[in-house]
Amino acid sequence: MSTEGKRGEYNRHSSEVDTNKVEKDLIIQARKLVQSKSGVFDPDEETYRGRSRSVDRDKGLPTIPRQDSDAQIPTMEDSYRSLLKSVGEDPNRQGLQKTPERAAKALMFFTKGYEEKLQDLLNDAIFDEDHDEMVIVRDIEMFSMCEHHLVPFVGKVSIGYIPNKRVIGLSKVARIVEMFSRRLQVQERLTKQIALALTEAVKPTGVGVVIEASHMCMVMRGVQKLNSQTVTSCMLGVFREDSKTREEFLTLLRR
Numbered sequence: 001m002s003t004e005g006k007r008g009e010y011n012r013h014s015s016e017v018d019t020n021k022v023e024k025d026l027i028i029q030a031r032k033l034v035q036s037k038s039g040v041f042d043p044d045e046e047t048y049r050g051r052s053r054s055v056d057r058d059k060g061l062p063t064i065p066r067q068d069s070d071a072q073i074p075t076m077e078d079s080y081r082s083l084l085k086s087v088g089e090d091p092n093r094q095g096l097q098k099t100p101e102r103a104a105k106a107l108m109f110f111t112k113g114y115e116e117k118l119q120d121l122l123n124d125a126i127f128d129e130d131h132d133e134m135v136i137v138r139d140i141e142m143f144s145m146c147e148h149h150l151v152p153f154v155g156k157v158s159i160g161y162i163p164n165k166r167v168i169g170l171s172k173v174a175r176i177v178e179m180f181s182r183r184l185q186v187q188e189r190l191t192k193q194i195a196l197a198l199t200e201a202v203k204p205t206g207v208g209v210v211i212e213a214s215h216m217c218m219v220m221r222g223v224q225k226l227n228s229q230t231v232t233s234c235m236l237g238v239f240r241e242d243s244k245t246r247e248e249f250l251t252l253l254r255r
């Protein structure tokens, strides 16, 4: 498959638009794509009738891009010092003296997805291409943070889509994963956000996203065996409506 081609006309978001607006647009677009056949979705009211499973789509989308991370570090250091005392440690002993600062910077890195905007990421990466066969990017490494326990969950993301006259640069697919995984997350929402972002980016005929991950909050607390995986998927458009397309995608993932 090729991503070469004429530059796309993806200028809709070329001016400064806040992340909230873009991500809200993204959700509306994706809903239209998914629901256009059944007519269940009412775009004016942005509501569903009788489809409660889709109502939670807005939840957890950050509203304001994080700015000036460095300014937050001293406050975070104080918090980490306090946490160290709480667990029974002496924050002043030699080995821990720099720990609050390191931990604060590490947490900022683990959540750097809050500083990214989807439209910045997509700039110059959407191409017109007369290709309508399934495109799959498999086993993208993913590192995220469970929002319930603030410990990591790590795994692999596989993404498939069927282009509709537009393709996205393949490296950008991994960047979309990075943008949403470097936030406080639950795996289900992460899966959905990646699918919706790709939908917004290329308006494909369909999108499928599968994430397999291991959650440290489960593994380290002994709830789960070390190697057990949590699998989530999100299928939109033809991936949802057509079982053959979905099967083809899942078969290609198993190869």
Ligand SMILES: [Zn+2]
Pocket: 146, 147, 148, 149, 150, 215, 217, 218
């Ligand atoms: Zn957890």
